[in-house]
Amino acid sequence: APAVLAQAPVTIKMQTSWPASDIWMDFARQYIERVEKMSGGRIKFELLPAGAVVGAFQVLDAVNDGVIDAAHTVPVYWYGKHKAASLFGTGPVFGGSATTMLAWFHQGGGKDLYRELTQEIMGLNLYGFYGFPMPAQPFGWFKNPVGTVGDINGLKYRTVGLAADLMQHMGMSVAQLPGGEIVPAMERGVIDAFEFNNPSSDIRFGSQDVAKNYILSSYHQASESFEFLFNKDVFDDLPEDLQAILEYSVEAASTANTALAMDHYSSDLAKLQNDHGVTVHRTSEEILAAQLEAWDKIIPTLEADPFMKRVLDSQREWVERVVFYELMNSADLALAYEHYFPGKLKL
Amino acid sequence: MTDAHIAVGMLLILILAIFLGFPVAFTLMALGVGFGYYAYYDIGRMWRAYNRAVESGADTYTQLESWIGGFFNNRIFDLFVNQTYSVIQNDVLTAIPLFLFMGYIVERSNIVDRLFSTLYIATRRLPGSMAVAALVTCTLFATATGIVGAVVTLMGLLALPAMLKAKYDVRYATGVICAGGTLGILIPPSILLIVYAATSGISVVRMYAAALLPGLLLAGLYFVYVVSRAVLQPRLAPRPTKEDVGDYSTLQITWMMITSFVPLAFLILAVLGAILFGFATPSEAAAIGALGGLLLALAYRALTWQRLKESVYLTARTSAMVCWLFVGSATFASVFAYLGGQQLISDFVTGLDMSPLMFLIMAQIIIFILGWPLEWTEIIVIFIPIFMPLLPHFGIDPLFFGILVAVNLQTAFLSPPMAMSAYYLKGISPPYVKLTDIFLGMMPYMAIVILCMVIMYVFPGIVFWLPNAVYGG
Amino acid sequence: MLRYISFADDLSAWFGKVFAWGVMIMTLGVSYEVVVRYFFRAPTSWAFDLSYMLYGTLFMMAGAYTLSRDGHVRGDFIYRLWKPRTQAWLELVLYLIFFFPGVTALIFSGWKYAERSWRYMEVSSNSPAGVPIFQFKTVIVAAGILLFLQGVAQVFRCIVCIRTGEWVKAAEDVEELDKVLLETKSLDVLKSGSEAIDLPPGLVQPHEGRPDEKRDGDSR
Numbered sequence A: 001a002p003a004v005l006a007q008a009p010v011t012i013k014m015q016t017s018w019p020a021s022d023i024w025m026d027f028a029r030q031y032i033e034r035v036e037k038m039s040g041g042r043i044k045f046e047l048l049p050a051g052a053v054v055g056a057f058q059v060l061d062a063v064n065d066g067v068i069d070a071a072h073t074v075p076v077y078w079y080g081k082h083k084a085a086s087l088f089g090t091g092p093v094f095g096g097s098a099t100t101m102l103a104w105f106h107q108g109g110g111k112d113l114y115r116e117l118t119q120e121i122m123g124l125n126l127y128g129f130y131g132f133p134m135p136a137q138p139f140g141w142f143k144n145p146v147g148t149v150g151d152i153n154g155l156k157y158r159t160v161g162l163a164a165d166l167m168q169h170m171g172m173s174v175a176q177l178p179g180g181e182i183v184p185a186m187e188r189g190v191i192d193a194f195e196f197n198n199p200s201s202d203i204r205f206g207s208q209d210v211a212k213n214y215i216l217s218s219y220h221q222a223s224e225s226f227e228f229l230f231n232k233d234v235f236d237d238l239p240e241d242l243q244a245i246l247e248y249s250v251e252a253a254s255t256a257n258t259a260l261a262m263d264h265y266s267s268d269l270a271k272l273q274n275d276h277g278v279t280v281h282r283t284s285e286e287i288l289a290a291q292l293e294a295w296d297k298i299i300p301t302l303e304a305d306p307f308m309k310r311v312l313d314s315q316r317e318w319v320e321r322v323v324f325y326e327l328m329n330s331a332d333l334a335l336a337y338e339h340y341f342p343g344k345l346k347l
Numbered sequence B: 001m002t003d004a005h006i007a008v009g010m011l012l013i014l015i016l017a018i019f020l021g022f023p024v025a026f027t028l029m030a031l032g033v034g035f036g037y038y039a040y041y042d043i044g045r046m047w048r049a050y051n052r053a054v055e056s057g058a059d060t061y062t063q064l065e066s067w068i069g070g071f072f073n074n075r076i077f078d079l080f081v082n083q084t085y086s087v088i089q090n091d092v093l094t095a096i097p098l099f100l101f102m103g104y105i106v107e108r109s110n111i112v113d114r115l116f117s118t119l120y121i122a123t124r125r126l127p128g129s130m131a132v133a134a135l136v137t138c139t140l141f142a143t144a145t146g147i148v149g150a151v152v153t154l155m156g157l158l159a160l161p162a163m164l165k166a167k168y169d170v171r172y173a174t175g176v177i178c179a180g181g182t183l184g185i186l187i188p189p190s191i192l193l194i195v196y197a198a199t200s201g202i203s204v205v206r207m208y209a210a211a212l213l214p215g216l217l218l219a220g221l222y223f224v225y226v227v228s229r230a231v232l233q234p235r236l237a238p239r240p241t242k243e244d245v246g247d248y249s250t251l252q253i254t255w256m257m258i259t260s261f262v263p264l265a266f267l268i269l270a271v272l273g274a275i276l277f278g279f280a281t282p283s284e285a286a287a288i289g290a291l292g293g294l295l296l297a298l299a300y301r302a303l304t305w306q307r308l309k310e311s312v313y314l315t316a317r318t319s320a321m322v323c324w325l326f327v328g329s330a331t332f333a334s335v336f337a338y339l340g341g342q343q344l345i346s347d348f349v350t351g352l353d354m355s356p357l358m359f360l361i362m363a364q365i366i367i368f369i370l371g372w373p374l375e376w377t378e379i380i381v382i383f384i385p386i387f388m389p390l391l392p393h394f395g396i397d398p399l400f401f402g403i404l405v406a407v408n409l410q411t412a413f414l415s416p417p418m419a420m421s422a423y424y425l426k427g428i429s430p431p432y433v434k435l436t437d438i439f440l441g442m443m444p445y446m447a448i449v450i451l452c453m454v455i456m457y458v459f460p461g462i463v464f465w466l467p468n469a470v471y472g473g
Numbered sequence C: 001m002l003r004y005i006s007f008a009d010d011l012s013a014w015f016g017k018v019f020a021w022g023v024m025i026m027t028l029g030v031s032y033e034v035v036v037r038y039f040f041r042a043p044t045s046w047a048f049d050l051s052y053m054l055y056g057t058l059f060m061m062a063g064a065y066t067l068s069r070d071g072h073v074r075g076d077f078i079y080r081l082w083k084p085r086t087q088a089w090l091e092l093v094l095y096l097i098f099f100f101p102g103v104t105a106l107i108f109s110g111w112k113y114a115e116r117s118w119r120y121m122e123v124s125s126n127s128p129a130g131v132p133i134f135q136f137k138t139v140i141v142a143a144g145i146l147l148f149l150q151g152v153a154q155v156f157r158c159i160v161c162i163r164t165g166e167w168v169k170a171a172e173d174v175e176e177l178d179k180v181l182l183e184t185k186s187l188d189v190l191k192s193g194s195e196a197i198d199l200p201p202g203l204v205q206p207h208e209g210r211p212d213e214k215r216d217g218d219s220r
Ligand code: NA
Pocket: A137, A160, A195, A196, A197, A221
């Protein structure tokens, strides 16, 4: 109706949990671009980096209160309010990838459980949408190659969230350091190793200056996605078509983000290898097995909470059926890769 | 009038309000919340609950309640608490009470007179030996405590009578104490640098590494000045006779150094070394320093229950003084930026078409002038955030800028009318030492501070070399 | 009014001083962390959370105490030239328009913020130790209440001063060393049994007013 078209554009103030220079700011921009175009300019965004209004870990509170209208974040940043938050992306790995678990969110009951957690259990005044299944996060940066559980025993390692519990169970001493202090701390021996997130974020962060062994693949944070938070009052006041645009643009941006990540993560990994003399490894079978054993010890403590037990049951049920299909069905991609690019993979 | 103009008005009101003499922390808080109420005023949000209550046919009481509640349904209140929480869990500011505690313990640990006497004897053959001893004592002591008032008054009671008795010139004697006592805000572990780091987002460890050489340079320039004046005008600082000083063997002097100079120097080096070489974060090093201070006081049998209590309580009061400023300024600054005040100032300054050097000089002159009526805490917490976003435009490194500010703010203690160092010293001097003498005695040091800034500008390596060598470029 | 002032001063001082001891716990706790990390390769999972919580609690709870002792920084280079009565009138107005709105906001929105944290029994996400932080968020409310009560006392101070022309001083308390030294004009406060290390005789620094005073350094 013309009455609607005549309205001034709605401006949504979105703050992320990322520094201004991080590649994830570009991911947030892809989302905004889609919303603004699809809405014909009826929605405008003001995108702010972490700290512009509130700190990176404060965005949930801020969206809930309406200090900001929206946030681009990950749920593990607010798992101090409810440990169940960590199950939406950084929980135990039963065999599903981030894509599998994002599918669980949309199709396997995750969305309802998330709604129950945020609306009923926590009484939050917001909506959350999930998008961009992140590639598994590397085990991280080490001064020397590590292959056995003995190699990592007693190492001082920096990580966050449930991964901290996991690494502690594996015999590492976990240190918590603010982001900006990681590289100097590493250089001076306050920590021996750390993980951050992905080759692009890690290279911008200067990881290659303090360690030369980059160990990929790990079970500690293997199925994370972005969380898009919207203040409920702001969202409810919008006409239905704009609400739909905000929600479905998350799905659209998910594909765009994946493409951008594939491009940048891989070229930055090559840059790390070729220009910075970084040796890239895969986490050894032994360490991966130890990670699973450590998860085994953590799962019962999580399941002590009835809600978390239901989430984990739902995830296991989904993974058991879906991943059976995925693994049985997917062709051996490594074989094909080896055929056309022989000798490159050292699995 | 646009929002940005209102923001500039907010800043002007702040400056006026500061001069009314009301505690600055609460002035900032009030203006932040007050202007924030305007900035975040949202009529739809305000009456949403009330409208719903009316639509749903709620009773009169509920309607009234939601109507009143509407006035408080403004995001500024949530922002205010969020910002306050960010301040109270700020891991950079955590070092402040610990370093203050270390300082209060050390200043009560009875080490300063021993240190001064020892250094005086050790330097007795130098021209102006007492002034040199006072300067070195001040530098070391200021470094360990960082509390300017205590250093100046202590030295005023200790070194000033000694110098006056030895017929030192009044201006010469008072100047060196005021200037030396102020070095503590520059030489790490300085509280000023922590506050600057927390305000600007620069790593504290880099600030410390960057401030070390400029701090020593400034102390060195003071030293050169003190000695050369004593050489050129021997009547300013008559040489002591053997009877004045007494006769000491090298062994005696060495023992005195070991029991006075060495422990304090060791404490300072341990704290700085731990930070610079990354064995500990600044907060951790501060805790170790406080523990070291306690042990040192214990060793000098100066750690009484009374003094421990004094140190603990004063730590709480001074920490509250500094950190409540942050509680006020955090909300003030975000409302100021939200209204677009920052942008307006940036546009205005960048529109002036200044060269980076001109901008740098202008900024330092503004800070210098602010240092006359104000103290460093207010200047850093309120005005640095306004300069900070302008630095990238002029290609000025915020680290370099910060060290220049720390050097510059030495003058805030030395420049009338609010020359705190002079007041402290006047308060404990004999009546014939006039305030104007003290002011005149301090003037050459203000010139040396400016000289030091020029040297740093010409040779920026003095600032950058150490942080780059230790932490990489 | 005077009774309320001294009641508020005492209350603020009591809370301020109790939480001030947090700095000792910080010193010991953080030092312990450094030792176990370097010598036993076993960092604690609580020291980091402990340190910022003690810092935050210490300075927040000391806010009212500092106010009662007039310890908050002021731009007072004009203010100090005025007569007490003028100062009091001005301060009275500024307390009403500057102080109370901000502090009241601190209490009420702080309550909303802390209450939510209590509801979740929120813990810190900095470490696996699950250090609770809901009590820490409550510090905002507690500090606000203390400031409010002290603010009322400050208003009474203004009223008394307008009537009498003189400010009501806070009770005797610990003072900065420079203030003590300015008052006593001697180093006696620093005297102690520190004869651990003998200094050679003849090193007595002449002391204004007390030339023959036995000083620490010259014992024996
Ligand atoms: Na990670």
